[in-house]
Amino acid sequence: MILRLAIASLSARALTVGMTVLAIALSVALYLGVEKVRTGAKASFTDTISGTDLIVGARSGSVQLLLYSVFRIGNATNNVTWDSYQEIAGHPAAEWIVPISLGDSHRQFRVMGTTKDFFEHYKYRKGQPLEMSDGVIMDDLFDAVIGADVAKSLGYTVDSPIVVAHGLASFVEHKDQPFRVSGILAKTGTPVDRTVIVSLEAMEAIHVDWKTGARTPGQSTPADVIRKMDLTPKTVTAALVGVDSPLRTFALQRYVNEYPKEPLLAILPGVALQELWGIVGIAETALLAVSAMVVVTALIGMMATIFSSLNERRREMAIFRAMGARPVTILGLLVIEATMIATAGAGLGLGLLYCGLVVAQPIVDSAFGIWLDIDAPTLREAVVILAVVGAGVIVSLVPAIRAYRMSVADGMMVKT
């Protein structure tokens, strides 16, 4: 009955109580939302590449190598010679190796030369392989496979022609060797979506008439002549390597890092991704901290609301006291009230979060490639909810103790 009276008392003040509940709900939804995006972003990020044991490139920083080889951000300072590549491929620990050759672009998208093995060995999201949404893997020298974002933003379909520009952000295009879209990859949420993939030989073919970055004047080799040329590359930018047994990963890594003929670097993608996330993640942690402050603000707002209600409720407390309620009961009543407000707020916040997720999930996935799971609340979220309710209880102790003091001092008389 006391509980029912507490609820009746709350509903008699429905407007202010409702506002307080709403403030807590919004702050909780914001916090959980940020947390959700953060874990989603982190998962999508660290799931960018999986199944690859080592990434090999010219010696630089591990984050830099990861950035250009996987995220196609920035450029390699140096390449790996074809001989070195062959030697690493021949190492007994190397089960498979996929070369990557970068440097050209098509519109705003990077062009990557590789082998058909790339489609077999590149995995993302816990070992998920690449899949074609249309067409087939490149077969001809001048075939290209494009990522989902490339197809969507440029409106390409299978058989669309592609002209590759040499270098980045360059307007000099390789007009002589037009490519054809042979296949379009399904959306992955990884940088592959924004990549034009051609064969390693095609990468060479583009550059037949180019020496040191400028076009050799007057020279234009016809496509059929190029097809007959030896298009073995001199260098590759990086290589993805699979190791036959996890134990030998470090042996191969050491072999590459101590490779005598040129300075090379082999990195563990998982470790480098974590390292990179450590840099990228700071912003997200700051965002999380800000939204935690919003939750704290909402709880302090609740405290202020209870505080300001105390004076007008002196009479109510005196009645309780006269009927035999102990001062502790008055304290308990206020704490119960705060618990109900905080619980309602947290619960409503959780509801808002799920409503928001249902709306935002497809938008966030297509816009940022971040997949937000809609599951039952995780343990972490349950802990957050409990923490909000717990903090609400603690915060409410301040006005509750004041009410306790007032009801001891006033007794059952209230000066009117």
Added chain:
Amino acid sequence: MESSVLELSEVSFHWPGRAKFTLSLREFALERGETVLLLGESGSGKSTLLSLICGTILPNRGTIRIAGKDITRLSGGARDRFRAENIGVIFQQFNLLPFGTVADNILLPLQFAPGRRKRAGNAKAAAAGLCSDLGLPKDVFTAKANTLSVGQQQRVAVARALIGHPHLIIADEPTSALDANSQAAFLDLLFQQTSAHETALLMVSHDPRLAERFDRVVRMEEIAQIERAVA
């Protein structure tokens, strides 16, 4: 002495704080079923005395016995419980929790007094019975307290004080918010109930016109000494 519901002796109390107010009382008692009107000017310490009797404040000295029990020796929690079990309280006005129903309000003291709840038997039925005895319309029972007229609210307060039949009813100027006609009707109902159950009634007022209806009239200055020191 057995029949005394209330006995105060050698009680002294002063409010802490800057405006000092000290109340000293040698002897005051109330017999079983007796109705007493306590008259006194505003500020003469009537409400303070009632608070002492209810045990919400403790005297600096002296004993206060209710139904033979010295409440000054009880702990705070036990005093609250004792009040709930043995005393029905009626205020001047705003007696009820406005957001609760009439039933909620009448049953409220039983929440803190298991013994009194047992005495009340079927509490809901007892409350409904009191309501009809006090001439409240039937449908009022489930109505929110703040929808009632002032006169009706005071009658609900009487029902709340009477439920479970405590030995003593304390009323602090319960009629001062009512007009003359309602006052008379209110007192009729109150006396009907107290005489039916041999309940002692201590009512405080500054209005001497009510005197003739009580067994005994006591003036504040006859029983108590008051000291004021304005600091």
